[in-house]
Amino acid sequence: MLPPFVEPAADSVDGFVWIDAARTVGLPQVLADPLRPAGALLRQHLDALDQMLITVMGELGVLLGGSAGALDPAQSDRLDRLEAAIDRLVGEYRAGLLTVGVVADVRGGQICGTATIIGHRIRVVRGRVPSAPLSGQVDEPGLGVVAGLAEMSDPVAGAPWSGRRWIVRTQDGRRLPATLGMLLGDSSGVDRKATLDAHREALKDITGVAGDDPRAAGALEHLLLDWLMAHREDQTSIAVEIAKGRIDDAAMIVDAATTAGSLRTLATGH
Numbered sequence: 491m492l493p494p495f496v497e498p499a500a501d502s503v504d505g506f507v508w509i510d511a512a513r514t515v516g517l518p519q520v521l522a523d524p525l526r527p528a529g530a531l532l533r534q535h536l537d538a539l540d541q542m543l544i545t546v547m548g549e550l551g552v553l554l555g556g557s558a559g560a561l562d563p564a565q566s567d568r569l570d571r572l573e574a575a576i577d578r579l580v581g582e583y584r585a586g587l588l589t590v591g592v593v594a595d596v597r598g599g600q601i602c603g604t605a606t607i608i609g610h611r612i613r614v615v616r617g618r619v620p621s622a623p624l625s626g627q628v629d630e631p632g633l634g635v636v637a638g639l640a641e642m643s644d645p646v647a648g649a650p651w652s653g654r655r656w657i658v659r660t661q662d663g664r665r666l667p668a669t670l671g672m673l674l675g676d677s678s679g680v681d682r683k684a685t686l687d688a689h690r691e692a693l694k695d696i697t698g699v700a701g702d703d704p705r706a707a708g709a710l711e712h713l714l715l716d717w718l719m720a721h722r723e724d725q726t727s728i729a730v731e732i733a734k735g736r737i738d739d740a741a742m743i744v745d746a747a748t749t750a751g752s753l754r755t756l757a758t759g760h
Contacts, residue, residue, distance in 0.1 A: 494520045494531070496538045502545045503568045505575035506538050517586040528590040532598070535586065539579050540601050543608060546572055547728075554611040566616065573612045576605045577751030584748040596732045599740025603718045603730030606747045610715050620708030623653040629664040637661055640673050640680065642688045650699040653709020654692040656716070671720035689717055690742060697746045704757040707750060714746045 494510040507514045517535050521528055550572070552558045553565060561569070580602045587594055594602070613619045624643060638660035646652040656668040670689055673680050693713045700706035723729045732739050 494526075496534060498538070498542070499575075501568070501571075502542060502549060503572035503575060505542050505579050508535075517582040518589045521586050521589045528586075528592070532583070532586055532590075532592075535579075535583055536598055536601050539583070539605065542575075542579075543601070543605055547608070554608065554615060556611075556615055561615070569612045569616060573609050573616075573754075576609045577754060580605055580744070581748050581751050584744050587744070593737065594740040594744040596737060596740050599732050599743040600730045602747050603721070603732075603743045604728050606714060606743070606750075607718055607728045607730070609751075610711065620711055622712040623655040623709045624657070624665075624667075625708070627665075628657060628667045631666045636666060638664075638666070640668055640677065640685070642692055645695075651696070651703050651706035651709065653696045653706065653713060655709075655712060656689075669720070670716045674720055689713070690739070693717060693746055694742060697742075697749050700749050700753060702752070702756055704753050707753040707757060710746060710750045710753065714743070714750060718743070 494508055494515075496506050497509045498506045508517055508520050509515070510520055517531070520526065520531055547554070550569070553561065553569065558565075583598060583602065584594070587598075610619070623645075636658060638658040640656060640658050643654045643657050645654055656670060656673060658666045658668045660666060670685070673685055674682060693710075696706060696710050696713060700710055718730050721731050721733075723731055730743070732743075
């Protein structure tokens with residue numbers, strides 16, 4: 491009998507499936523046999539996901555960049571299927587980890603993080619990005635340098651799913667929207683460690699309280715994407731980096747990405 495193997499779909503946007511004993515299965519089912527080499531199979535799943543992302547970016551990069559104009563029905567369909575495949579395959583990776591009782595490694599966090607950025611770009615192009623925390627409740631920034639203090643907002647009382655976001659509280663009392671990348675790269679006097687720790691805490695909090703409440707989707711996607719965009723190789727890349735020794739960041743990314751995907755599935759019903 492052949493060992494389980496990955497079979498790519500006919501169209502790259504549909505990803506791949508696992509074949510075991512001539513049956514289509516998911517990664518958790520493949521790993522259910524304790525005699526199988528879990529580490530090698532998890533790496534194989536990541537390799538296939540990574541290759542899929544490379545392929546679809548080559549095919550759909552112009553569409554995902556938003557410079558191709560209005561989408562025709564076939565293009566829209568392919569993007570929608572790609573979004574579904576990303577959510578499925580990232581979710582299978584985390585379910586596989588749970589099956590064998592291990593945590594995500596750095597490469598898993600990087601690949602799932604990059605997949606998340608691509609999924610977000612699909613939602614941008616398709617016009618269905620969920621609302622961020624404090625949407626419509628922060629002030630519009632003007633031109634020039636702003637003096638103020640950065641802080642992570644608090645969740646709305648009684649609505650932990652509402653999430654949190656970075657804001658800059660100015661000396662004249664305004665609350666301006668901020669990003670993690672802006673604080674780390676374009677601001678002076680920022681305590682880098684404290685800022686990263688505050689973002690980790692907020693992202694883990696919303697991942698933990700989201701449960702099966704689709705209302706948390708916007709807060710979770712905002713904080714996760716904010717982290718990922720601040721941890722790219724460079725400003726023109728979607729390749730996510732994880733600091734040396736921060737294996738917990740890999741698990742944080744995979745957990746948040748999987749939870750966000752589950753919320754989207756609940757919201758759409760498929």
